[in-house]
Structure formats: C-alpha cells, structure tokens
Amino acid sequence: MSGPAGPVDPADGAGPPPVATADVEDVELDVLLEAIQRVYGYDFRNYARASLRRRLWRRVTAEGRSSLSGLLEEVLHDPGAMERLRVDLSVTVTSMFRDPPFFLALREQVVPLLATYPFVRIWVAGCASGEEVYSLAILLREEGLGDRVRIYATDVSDEILERARAGRVPLDKMRTYSSNYLAGGGRDGLSRYYEVEGRWARMDPSLRDGVVFARHNLATDGTFNEFHLILCRNVLIYFDRILQQRVHQLFDDSLVPLGLLALGARESLVGSHLQATYETVDAEVRIYRRSGT
C-alpha cells in the first residue's frame, strides 16, 4: 500500500473511519496563515483555499509533522522551515508555449496590434521560473518586434526570479516544449534558441536583452508602469475572489487605453467588476482589450 499523501490518520484501516474534523483544520489553517502574516509579513490569507491546503499538507508531510498546527510550530521557530514553505507556496508550475492556441492567437491577432506602437511595454505578471517570458521573447523576435519591446517579468520571490534569469530548463521537457512551439506557430525550431548543458537546456542569453526581471507582489504592490499588453496566465487561479478583484483593478490601472490583457485558458473576467469595460479579442484563448477611455 502506498503511503498517505495527505494527513496521517492513525485510525486508518481500523474499523469505520472517523469523521475527521474539517472544522478544526479550518481553524488551524486560519491561525497558521494569520501567524505567518504577523511574524513574517507574507500574506497568503487570500489564496484559494483548496490548492493552498494541498500545498501546506505537502509541507506538513515533508517536515515530518502530522497537522497544520505542527507545521505552525515549526515555521514560527525556524525561519528555514518558513523559507521552504514559502517556496512551496510561491512556485506555480509553468511550461514553454503552454497552450499553443494562445501563442498562435498572439502571433496572428495581438502582434499586429502591438506593431502599431513605436515602442511596446509588456508585463508578464507572476512569471515564476520564466518559461512564459522566454516563449514570448522568442515569438516577438520571430515576428520582428524584438528590438522595440521591453518585457517586465515580475514575481514575488527573488530566488524564483534568479531562476528565471538563469534561463535553464530541464532538457527532458524540451521535446514537449518543441511541439508546443510548433503548434503555436513557431517559424523555425526551438532548438535554435538554446544550448544543451548536461541535463539542462540553457536559453539563448540574448533573449533576455529586452527583459527586466523585478520583484513585484500582486497581492500588495501597486502599479509601476503603463503597458500595452499584460500576460497573467494561470496565476490568479491561486487567489480567492477578493484578491482576484484587487489584481484585476491593478491591471486596469496599468494598461494603456486599448491595452490588452491575456488570462489563462480557463480564467475570465466574467463576474469581475471590470467585465463591462473590456471587450473580448479572442474568447477561446481569453485575450481581452481595455476600452479606449
């Protein structure tokens, strides 16, 4: 039998399973998040609960604890444990040319709009380890915009940004990424843009020429520039609806009139207070355009 991935319950398999105390665990979760906020200043209270809970439990198990309270004790007294937890909670897994139809729509529908500006500012919000940034840089270079684009790639964590800056991708993933790239309208071969370095693919450093990596916290920081295009795909799904609204507002404040907003394939502005002020450029791949005023 495989080991439990979630909470360890000594009564498992012995008689009828006890109805465990989801309510107690909710209290523990609130206390843990409150404590982390007060002691370390990291605020995860408006993160989407179900996936947050899952990642917290993964840390509980990894730290050899058996409850969220156990994890709380550990992180309060050991900043190292807090750091490990923070990395767990911050890294969202990403891939290159994720969702190829989106990249096809970028090439065919968004690039012509961007090309009308003399200089283009793009914000990749929540860039994680950078796969999306490199994908975008490759696409823009192939479409002839490489020289007049600046990409601001932001995330909450310095180490994650460091990883993004290094531009190293596990080599075993490159096969999938290559086929994504081609399905997304890639004009060449992805292998043209990286060098093999042991088990890593090191992305061509010149792709970073127009890229600024910077720390920015979507949950607490304000706007820092005006952008023609904002990409924030599969980041907001980790936030609850309150925090999602805040970030939608932040994006609205950061877009030029007629600026474009790209969300993940299963995210939308439906239900957002901003829904009325955006038109849909491509419903299938979730690209929106801010109204002109």
Place this chain on the structure above:
Amino acid sequence: MSAVRRLLVVGGSWGGITASQSVLRALELPADAATALVLHRQPIRSALAEVLGRGIGCPVEEAEDKMPLAPGRVYVAPPDYHLLVESGWLSLSTEEPVKYSRPAIDVLLESAADAFGPRLVAVILTGASTDGTDGARAVRRRGGTVIVQDPRTAEQPVMPQSVVTAGLADVVAPLRDLPAVIARAVDRAGASA
C-alpha cells in the same frame, strides 16, 4: 439558484469516457446535488464536455476557475488543469501532475473531501493507474462514501482494484449497477448533516 448540498465526484482513466457516460446516462440524482468529473486524457483542447453530454439529461460543462457550483450540473476538469472543489465553487490549478496525471483524481477527491465531508460520494471507475486511491482515503477520513466499479467489469482493473486492495471501498458494484448504487448513496449522503 439553490445551493449544492451534496456532491458526486467521479474519476476514470483508461476506458473512463465510455464508463462514465454509461453511468451518467442512467443516473438520477437529488435536486440539490452536482457532479464533478476527472478523466485522464491528453493535454489538448477537446470536446469532452460535448461528447459526454450526449444523451445525458443535464448540462455537462468544462470547469472554469471560480465557477460557482450549481445543482443538477456535471463539471468536467479541463485538459491540463487540476480540478479542485471549494465549499461553493470550483477552482483550478496547474501544479505538477500527480501520479503522472493532470488533471488528477486524487486532487479532486482530496479537495472535495475537505469541502463536502460526509456529503460527498466518490466513484472510481476503470483505469490503469493508482490515481484515486489517496483521494479515496481522504474521502473516507472525512466521512464520505467511496464506490468502486467492480474491477472484473472494468476495461482496465488497476485503478478500481487499487482502491479495493487498500480497503477503502464502501461498495463495489458492476458497471451496470452503478447508477442505482450511486443514486442511493447520494440520497443518503449527509442525511444527518
């Protein structure tokens, strides 16, 4: 719109489309129940919701992030996203695959167990992996019910067998009996809650 008081979650892998279709077609649930479904498949755009919806008497749709749960509906995990259940809505995640799968049945079941406790019924259908077993454990721990397709009637027995072997099945039933067995379980689910 009334609230969803009881939830049915279904996981299937190899052969799961056919199996879940045959179950959903014959299934009658109480008016305050909804269904969420994870089937393993290739991470491509697909018409799974439409395919599944044929011949089923209720709306089948691909889940969107933060979509409110509505009674009488069937929600399908989108390709390449985990589907999670919160207390009144659905959320998605792009975390690593679990047991090589995204969407993973374990992720759906564990989150649904937290949100619905004894008001949850989980069904494990045919499949060739062990995804679903850890999820079934979480469902039982929270007081929910686990129903397993009899591995002998499964196109691929590994997945249902894994749950049975772990001692986590409340009921094991052949495919043709599942609609009635599930309807009874959902009827009872959370009756005292």
